[in-house]
Every structure is written in C-alpha cells, then in structure tokens.
Amino acid sequence: MGLSRRGFIQTVGIATSAIATNKSALAEQRPASDADQQYAVLVDTVVCIGCRKCEWACNDQNKLSARSLATYEDKSVFNQQRRPDHDAYTVVNEFSNPAVGTKRFTVKVQCMHCLQPACASACIVGALTKDARGPVVYDPWKCIGCRYCMIACPFQIPAYEYQDAASPEVKKCTFCLDRLNVGQKPACVGICPNEALTFGTRREMIDLARARTRHHPDRYVDHIYGEHEAGGTTWLYLTPTGVTEAGLPSLDEKPVPAVSESIQHGIFKSFVPPLALYALLGLVMRTTRRERHGDSNNASGETNDGAE
Amino acid sequence: MEPNSHSQPIRARFWTRGTAILGALTGVGALLYLYRLVYGLGATTHLDNQYPWGIWIAVDVASGVALAAGGFTTAALADIFHREKYHDIVRPALLTAMLGYTFVVVGLLADLGRYYNVWHPLLPSMWQGSSVLFEVGICVMIYITVLYVEFLPVALERFQGRVRFPKPLRFLDKFVESALEVADANLRRFISLFIIAGVVLSCLHQSSLGTLMVIAKAKMHPIWATPLAPLLFLLSAIAVGFPMVIVESIASARSFRLAPEKTLLSSIARYTPILLAVYLAVRIVDLTLRGAWQFVMEGSVQSWMFAIEILGGVILPLVLLSLTRVRNSISGLFSSALMVVLGVVLNRINVFLIAYRPLYPEKIYFPSWMEIGVTLGLFSGMILVYRWFAMTFPVISVHSEGMMDEGRAGKDIESRQPLPIS
Numbered sequence: 001m002g003l004s005r006r007g008f009i010q011t012v013g014i015a016t017s018a019i020a021t022n023k024s025a026l027a028e029q030r031p032a033s034d035a036d037q038q039y040a041v042l043v044d045t046v047v048c049i050g051c052r053k054c055e056w057a058c059n060d061q062n063k064l065s066a067r068s069l070a071t072y073e074d075k076s077v078f079n080q081q082r083r084p085d086h087d088a089y090t091v092v093n094e095f096s097n098p099a100v101g102t103k104r105f106t107v108k109v110q111c112m113h114c115l116q117p118a119c120a121s122a123c124i125v126g127a128l129t130k131d132a133r134g135p136v137v138y139d140p141w142k143c144i145g146c147r148y149c150m151i152a153c154p155f156q157i158p159a160y161e162y163q164d165a166a167s168p169e170v171k172k173c174t175f176c177l178d179r180l181n182v183g184q185k186p187a188c189v190g191i192c193p194n195e196a197l198t199f200g201t202r203r204e205m206i207d208l209a210r211a212r213t214r215h216h217p218d219r220y221v222d223h224i225y226g227e228h229e230a231g232g233t234t235w236l237y238l239t240p241t242g243v244t245e246a247g248l249p250s251l252d253e254k255p256v257p258a259v260s261e262s263i264q265h266g267i268f269k270s271f272v273p274p275l276a277l278y279a280l281l282g283l284v285m286r287t288t289r290r291e292r293h294g295d296s297n298n299a300s301g302e303t304n305d306g307a308e
Numbered sequence: 309m310e311p312n313s314h315s316q317p318i319r320a321r322f323w324t325r326g327t328a329i330l331g332a333l334t335g336v337g338a339l340l341y342l343y344r345l346v347y348g349l350g351a352t353t354h355l356d357n358q359y360p361w362g363i364w365i366a367v368d369v370a371s372g373v374a375l376a377a378g379g380f381t382t383a384a385l386a387d388i389f390h391r392e393k394y395h396d397i398v399r400p401a402l403l404t405a406m407l408g409y410t411f412v413v414v415g416l417l418a419d420l421g422r423y424y425n426v427w428h429p430l431l432p433s434m435w436q437g438s439s440v441l442f443e444v445g446i447c448v449m450i451y452i453t454v455l456y457v458e459f460l461p462v463a464l465e466r467f468q469g470r471v472r473f474p475k476p477l478r479f480l481d482k483f484v485e486s487a488l489e490v491a492d493a494n495l496r497r498f499i500s501l502f503i504i505a506g507v508v509l510s511c512l513h514q515s516s517l518g519t520l521m522v523i524a525k526a527k528m529h530p531i532w533a534t535p536l537a538p539l540l541f542l543l544s545a546i547a548v549g550f551p552m553v554i555v556e557s558i559a560s561a562r563s564f565r566l567a568p569e570k571t572l573l574s575s576i577a578r579y580t581p582i583l584l585a586v587y588l589a590v591r592i593v594d595l596t597l598r599g600a601w602q603f604v605m606e607g608s609v610q611s612w613m614f615a616i617e618i619l620g621g622v623i624l625p626l627v628l629l630s631l632t633r634v635r636n637s638i639s640g641l642f643s644s645a646l647m648v649v650l651g652v653v654l655n656r657i658n659v660f661l662i663a664y665r666p667l668y669p670e671k672i673y674f675p676s677w678m679e680i681g682v683t684l685g686l687f688s689g690m691i692l693v694y695r696w697f698a699m700t701f702p703v704i705s706v707h708s709e710g711m712m713d714e715g716r717a718g719k720d721i722e723s724r725q726p727l728p729i730s
Binding site: 081083085086118121122123124125126142143144145146147148150151152154155156158159160161162163164165166167168249251256257259260261263264265267268274277278281282284285288289291 | 345346347348349350351353355356357358360361384387388389390419420421422423425426428429431434435436437438439440441442443445500503504505507508511512515516519520521522523524525526527535538664666667668
C-alpha cells in the first residue's frame with residue numbers, strides 16, 4: 001500500500017506543477033479578494049499516511065508535553081477518536097472509507113482559522129482576533145475565562161486548561177504565527193513527509209485542491225471542505241468520503257457570526273432603539289402621572305423624567 | 309420611588325429552623341466556592357472541552373437574571389405606568405433584583421477561569437461591539453449600579469430622623485442628618501431617570517441573554533435554535549416578573565408571620581395569563597415558521613424537556629391564573645406562580661444545557677455535587693441576605709390589621725425605636 005501511495009503522491013506532484021501554468025487563467029476568472037491572499041493549508045486526507053509527525057512537531061513547537069518521536073508511531077491511538085485539547089493542538093484520527101471496503105484514511109484536526117471566526121465575534125474582550133494574514137490569534141492577558149469562544153466555535157476546537165486554578169488559558173492551534181513571522185511554514189506542514197499538508201495562499205490552495213480532484217476524481221469527493229463552510233476557512237480539506245464520514249462537522253455556507261451580529265447591531269443601531277425606548281417610557285411616565293394626579297403632584301422629579 | 313409609608317423593617321428572630329438550614333447550605337456553598345478558587349474549575353466541576361458551560365451559567369447566571377425581572381416589571385407598572393396601588397410590592401421586588409444580580413455576579417465569578425479579569429470589558433481598548441456577551445456584561449454592570457441607586461432612598465429612609473451616634477460623636481448627628489436630607493431631596497428629583505434607565509437596561513440584557521446561543525446554532529437542538537431567542541427571553545422575563553414577586557412575597561410573609569398581601573397579589577396575577585399567552589403565541593409562531601414541530605414530536609430527551617417546560621411552566625399556570633378562584637387563594641396563587649418561575653428556570657436550563665449538543669461528546673454533562681453545592685449555597689445565601697435587609701430597612705409593607713400574630717410581631721413593629729448607627 002505504501003508503494004502505490006507513493007506513486008500516487010508523485011502523480012499529485014506532477015499534476016500540481018502541470019496546473020501551475022494555467023493557474024493564472026483560473027485566478028483571473030474570480031476577483032481576487034482579501035481572503036484569497038490569506039495564509040492557508042490544504043489537508044489532503046487521501047495522501048496522509050497517518051504518521052502523526054505533525055502531532056509531534058506541533059507539541060515540540062508549542063512546548064506541550066511532547067514525547068519522543070518514536071512514540072508517535074504507535075498506531076493503537078487510532079482505536080479511538082481523539083480531540084485536540086490544552087496539551088495537543090492537533091490530533092490525527094483514522095476513518096474507514098465505506099466505498100472502498102476496509103480502506104482506512106487519516107484526518108488531521110486543528111483550528112480551522114475561519115475567515116469570519118465565531119470565537120472572535122463571541123469573545124467579550126477581543127482576546128481572540130483574526131490576523132489579516134489568516135491566523136486566529138489568542139491573547140491570554142485580555143481573556144476573562146468565560147469560555148464563550150468554546151460555545152461559539154462550530155468546529156469545537158478551543159480547549160481549556162480546566163486543571164489550572166490560577167491562570168487558565170484557552171488553547172488551540174496558533175497557525176505557528178511565530179514561524180510565519182520569520183518566513184517559515186507552520187511546524188506541522190514543515191515536517192509532513194509527503195504533500196498531505198501544503199502551505200500557501202488560500203487562492204493557491206483552492207486551485208491546488210481543485211487540480212487534485214480533477215486529476216483523480218476516483219480518489220476524492222469533488223468538494224473542498226472549508227472553501228465555503230462556515231463562510232470559509234483557511235485550513236482546507238480534501239477527503240475520499242463525505243465530510244461526516246471524515247469526522248468533520250457538516251456546516252452551511254453562512255458565516256457563523258452573521259445572525260447574532262445582525263441582531264446585535266440592529267438593537268444598537270447608533271443607540272437609537274434603546275434611546276427611543278427610554279424616551280417612550282419617559283413619555284408614558286409623564287402622561288400617566290398627569291392622569292392620576294392632575295398637575296398638583298410635582299414632588300418627585302416632574303422636570304426630569306422623559307429626559308433625552 | 310414614591311415615599312412608602314407602609315414599609316417598615318420587620319422585627320423577627322433572624323435564626324429559625326428554616327434559616328438555620330439555609331445558613332448551613334450557605335456555609336457549605338461558601339466552602340465549595342473557596343475550594344473552586346484554590347483548586348480550579350477542573351477539580352470542582354464536570355465541565356470539559358465539549359461542555360464549557362454548566363449549571364453555574366444556566367442556573368446561577370441565566371436563571372438568576374430572569375428571576376430578578378420582578379424588579380423592572382414592578383417598577384414599570386407602579387412607577388412608569390403609575391398603577392399606584394402596587395407600590396407596596398415595588399420595594400421587595402427591587403430588593404430581590406438588587407440581591408439577585410449581586411449573587412449572579414458572585415456566581416459568575418466562580419465560573420470565570422480568570423475571575424480577576426472580570427473588569428476587562430470596562431476598558432475601551434477591550435470593547436468588543438460584536439460580542440453579545442460584551443453587551444450583556446456592560447448592561448448588567450450598569451443595571452446593578454442603577455439598582456443600588458434605586459435602593460438608596462430606602463436606605464436613607466431607614467436613617468433619616470434617627471441618626472444617633474455614640475456619645476463622643478453626638479455632635480455629628482445634626483450634620484449627618486442634614487446631609488441625608490440633601491441626598492434624599494436630590495434622589496427624589498432624579499430617581500425617575502434611574503427607574504426608566506433600569507427598565508431599558510433590563511430589556512436590553514434580558515433579550516441579549518437569549519441571543520447568546522444564537523451563534524452556536526450548529527450545535528443547538530432545533531426546538532430552541534431560533535433567531536427569535538432574544539424576543540422569547542425578553543417576553544419570558546417579563547412574564548416571570550410578577551409570579552416571582554408573588555412567590556417571594558408569600559414566602560417572606562409566611563416566614564415573617566405576616567398576612568400575605570392577598571388582594572394586591574391576586575390583582576397583579578391578572579396580568580400573568582396575558583403575558584404568558586403572548587409568550588406562548590410567539591413560541592408557537594416561531595416553531596411553526598421554522599418547521600420545528602417535528603422535533604417536538606421526535607420523543608427525544610429534548611422533546612420531553614420541551615413538553616415539561618411548555619405544559620407545566622406556561623400552559624398550566626396560564627389556565628390556572630385565568631381562574632378567579634385560583635387567584636383568590638393564597639395556595640393557588642403560590643403554586644401557579646411557582647410553576648411559572650420553575651418553567652422559566654427550566655427554559656434557561658434547556659437553552660443553555662439540554663439544547664446544547666457538542667459535536668464530539670465523550671460523556672454527557674451532569675453537574676458535580678460541588679457545582680450543585682455552590683448553586684444551592686448562592687440561592688440560600690441570597691435568601692438570608694434578603695431576610696437581613698428586610699429586617700434592617702423599610703422594605704416590606706405591613707398593615708396593622710394584617711398581622712397574623714398580633715401578640716408578638718405586631719407589638720414589635722409598633723414600638724419601633726430609633727435605631728442607632730454604630
């Protein structure tokens with residue numbers, strides 16, 4: 001299986017360089033947007049061999065409780081589904097492809113670094129922010145620890161240091177912002193032994209993904225997960241099965257914060273609705289007082305109610 | 309706030325068998341609270357990465373805020389719509405709101421991982437206009453201040469004309485007395501501004517509490533996942549306001565051995581079926597528009613919880629309180645009002661816990677005994693502090709003909725002596 005997989009990986013590489021020539025033509029068809037230029041990673045779950053070196057590199061980079069590289073070769077962890085937590089920002093899970101009998105494939109999960117992140121919209125103090133280059137960044141000094149980001153995230157990614165009584169933090173993939181700042185790829189992409197993880201701009205990654213599905217329609221489902229889901233993410237997935245069979249949440253194309261933000265901005269439109277309610281209640285207070293007391297009662301703030 | 313001539317500090321024994329039990333629960337809760345601060349959320353709660361919110365948010369905060377709605381609903385009725393006869397219940401409702409919100413904040417602090425950063429939303433550099441939680445936080449902070457300001461006249465009334473410092477400081481009496489007079493006169497001039505502000509702030513954050521889970525739509529059970537959630541939260545908060553006043557008023561009357569204000573309470577209960585009907589109608593329209601009735605009928609835990617919430621917490625009390633016979637009996641009033649109160653608590657639990665379905669649950673969240681202990685402790689503690697306030701400040705109105713136990717409590721109140729400041 002390893003051999004055939006390697007052969008396949010080579011073809012993918014060739015295909016990638018082949019489309020490089022008409023990539024500009026593809027790009028011209030769509031207006032370049034801000035999102036196109038954000039950093040992105042394409043996760044190809046068909047090419048992934050489940051070596052879990054990305055987990056090791058991530059733990060090493062983020063100084064999590066990393067163990068020796070050899071321990072990551074233990075395939076028994078695939079016996080259960082794991083989730084990222086405060087001590088592991090990325091994990092690889094194994095799934096079976098029902099279309100191809102018992103054939104297994106592996107899916108790396110981490111923060112999707114959404115184009116319009118729900119966590120950042122929810123955060124009460126702006127501790128989570130969207131960096132214009134792509135990463136969703138966390139600032140522990142602002143954080144009050146309400147964990148609303150964890151409620152809001154449609155991918156269930158942010159993890160919490162529940163065991164820390166003094167200064168717990170929200171923990172998730174950082175997109176290796178420190179490495180990006182010095183022109184390096186994220187640690188997981190850097191260590192990936194084949195092209196299961198590819199780093200580039202979001203436009204490049206979408207074009208690459210499209211080329212791979214076009215050249216191997218037999219291996220991939222013709223869908224780039226993250227291109228539109230939740231308003232678009234910068235981590236994109238190619239899968240051999242439907243998204244739910246790959247353990248990815250099935251989401252619609254609407255940016256997750258859209259509804260709550262429009263409600264919120266509607267209620268507070270230039271503060272008109274609250275002030276209007278204030279004025280209305282003031283008016284009611286004044287008129288009902290007249291009705292009940294006539295004009296004789298001016299003991300309690302007759303001149304001040306209904307003020308605006 | 310109008311001067312309230314009936315209201316007096318209640319003379320009673322603070323410790324009875326009931327308050328002793330509450331005291332014990334408060335003590336246990338305080339110890340568990342301390343344990344949480346020292347050992348952290350992980351050691352105290354059953355929260356995990358899949359269930360980041362538990363009963364401390366659903367009950368202590370969300371239900372606590374809803375049940376404090378009696379404060380703004382009675383203030384609106386008596387002070388804005390000038391239904392003067394209800395003035396006697398404004399102060400107890402105000403006290404419930406003031407203490408309710410105070411304990412909401414205490415409960416919230418237990419849940420915040422970095423509770424010492426709770427003031428961060430006040431810093432303009434951290435303002436986050438798109439966050440629903442930010443709005444809730446700011447509104448609640450301002451509203452608590454407003455509630456304490458609204459309570460000031462009650463506190464002043466307690467001391468005005470009775471300032472008696474211990475002997476060496478006697479000369480301060482006159483000075484403090486005139487300061488109180490000035491403060492009182494100014495409060496009277498501006499208090500209506502605060503009363504209206506309190507109602508506006510309440511409408512804002514009561515509704516926004518409902519908006520909180522809108523962003524988690526993908527994880528919410530469809531029965532409760534609606535963009536109308538803010539309206540539903542506001543309507544249910546308005547509907548639960550008077551029932552909460554009824555429950556609390558009857559309970560405190562019993563505890564203080566006073567006759568409940570039956571006429572007033574059964575009169576205010578007339579509004580409840582109307583308010584519940586409006587709430588119920590919007591919920592039915594909401595479920596119908598979203599085509600969500602199929603989920604009500606699916607027989608899941610969620611559909612059963614919905615059935616209990618609506619049948620027991622809305623429809624049954626709606627029917628009961630429409631009946632004059634029920635409204636005219638203290639036990640009828642109490643039990644139907646309690647149904648509304650518990651119905652709203654169940655609604656908040658449903659929205660924040662039962663409807664929330666994490667994507668990758670390892671185990672279903674059920675609160676730890678320590679979480680339950682802290683919640684019970686907070687509610688017990690609040691009742692005790694309420695009792696202390698009712699015995700110290702002129703909050704509860706007493707009609708001399710209404711005394712149940714003339715021999716004891718009545719005499720105490722009539723012989724009210726100047727109370728020393730010390």
